[in-house]
Amino acid sequence: MHSQRPAHPLPVRILHWIGAGAIICMILSGWAIYDASPSLPFTFPRWMTLGGWLAGGIAWHLSAMWVLFADGLAYLAYGAVSGHFRRDLRPVGPRSVLADLGAAVRFRLGHRLGHFNAVQRLLYSGVIVVICLSVVTGLAIWKPVQLGWLTGLFGGYPIARGIHLAMMGLIVGFLLVHLALVALFPRTLVAMVAPLPAEPATQAQEHGR
Amino acid sequence: MIRRPAVTAGDLAPELARLRRRELARLRRRGFLTRGLSLGSLALLTGCDLSTHSGVDAALWAMLGFNDRVQAALFSRTRLAETYPASAITKPFRFNAYYPEWQVRTVPTHWRLEIAGRVADTAPWTLDKLLALPQEAQITRHICIEGWSQIGQWSGVPLHTFLRRVGADLRARYVAFRCFDGYATSLDMASALHPQTILAVDFEQAPLAPEWGAPLRLRIPTKLGFKSAKNLQAIEVTNTYPGGYWENQGYDWFSGS
Structure with missing residues (x-):
């Protein structure tokens, strides 16, 4: 029965949490690396970083990198093959985004488990692109000689490093919005762990706030 | 391919103990240990900064070894670093x-x-x-x-x-x-x-x-x-x-x- 499908299929739930752990490790260890030679006029407090110092930060970063890489590839393959991207994340027109965004800022946007509104589609597909860019720029600054063509594609080592840092900033921005919304709708957290059924469309209005 | 010699934890123990003492001295000099419990010091206490021989550090060292083998495989003897005017x-x-x-x-x-x-x-x-x-x-x-x-x-x-x-x-x-x-x-x-x-x-x-x-x-x-x-x-x-x-x-x- 259609309404009995889980809000999030099991592969998405598993890959989400592995990816979440890997991204957190990448960000916190990345801050330890950034602090060794900050390119902006601030550093991250040591208690916020992972690895203790530069070598520890790099060891964490180059370890979590493989987890993120494997998890990301599995997710991209699953999303493309299962229809998850087409059904849930394919961006809709700019008019729907504006309408949903307007409703969201007035706290009137309905939220149905298992269905993605225009703002969610934009944010989730956007953060997937941003994470892919952060992985690719990361490869470009890890291997500026062996993958020199890739580093060149981003305009050389210093620019690729700047883009890598900017992508981190976008991911952190996404996480703040994402966590704030989970705090507002705690049931979405449950649905990302347990197989809660997707809510049928007819109940949509009752969940509007 | 680069093959690093198989080193057991036992071989490394005296060396790691020495490095740990040095690292702790370094951190103490920076006043780090007096700043109280933080994610960073938690990493130190639980041994996630390569200076102890905890399980986490052993895993991190093992991953560094794995990364070295990947890097050696990626290395080309003929590919040149970019040169500039x-x-x-x-x-x-x-x-x-x-x-x-x-x-x-x-x-x-x-x-x-x-x-x-x-x-x-x-x-x-x-x-x-x-x-x-x-x-x-x-x-x-x-x-x-x-x-x-x-x-x-x-x-x-x-x-x-x-x-x-x-x-x-x-x-x-x-x-x-x-x-x-x-x-x-x-x-x-x-x-x-x-x-x-x-x-x-x-x-x-x-x-x-x-x-x-x-x-x-x-x-x-x-x-x-x-x-x-x-x-x-x-x-x-x-x-x-x-x-x-x-x-x-x-x-x-x-x-x-």
Whole structure:
């Protein structure tokens, strides 16, 4: 029965949490690396970083990198093959985004488990692109000689490093919005762990706030 | 492929204990341990910063070993680091060492480059003898493990020319470098034989000044900056993993670019 499908299929739930752990490790260890030679006029407090110092930060970063890489590839393959991207994340027109965004800022946007509104589609597909860019720029600054063509594609080592840092900033921005919304709708957290059924469309209005 | 010798935790224990003491002393100097419990100090206490022999640190060291094998597989003997025009040279060039600039060592009197290990001819080399060998110049980007980078100009003897000249065993695994400022590092043989790996005698078309590594330094643009050791004293060709100043503290050994 259609309404009995889980809000999030099991592969998405598993890959989400592995990816979440890997991204957190990448960000916190990345801050330890950034602090060794900050390119902006601030550093991250040591208690916020992972690895203790530069070598520890790099060891964490180059370890979590493989987890993120494997998890990301599995997710991209699953999303493309299962229809998850087409059904849930394919961006809709700019008019729907504006309408949903307007409703969201007035706290009137309905939220149905298992269905993605225009703002969610934009944010989730956007953060997937941003994470892919952060992985690719990361490869470009890890291997500026062996993958020199890739580093060149981003305009050389210093620019690729700047883009890598900017992508981190976008991911952190996404996480703040994402966590704030989970705090507002705690049931979405449950649905990302347990197989809660997707809510049928007819109940949509009752969940509007 | 680089095969690092199988090292058991037992072999490393005294070394790691020494490194841990040093690391704790370093952190204490920075007042780190007095700042209370934090994510960073939690990482230290639970051993996630490579200075203890906890399970997490063992896993991190194992991952660094895995990364080194991946990096060795990615390494191409013929792919060259990008070179730049003279107008791209970074000025002023940044001084960097494990000590501040006022501690730079002057060249010892009667300096000779010592050669050891798996080589046919271990006779020491004077600078004049090195200058008589064919020279190569390069303008390449020096990328520090900290993330910053700068473009510099060096010239000197290609290391592969030198290693062949002294009759080195080119199938040995490692080439180790010891410096008279207390520094040390090592390369895999494939990287040592790369055409852009040079024993530099000049920086910006003038003989090396002490702060740039006089009288002789390694310059290897296919690896991170800390591998380009300054103030060379001795070169050894060996099959025993030599480590290095930073490598022993947790910097990833291969550190290829």
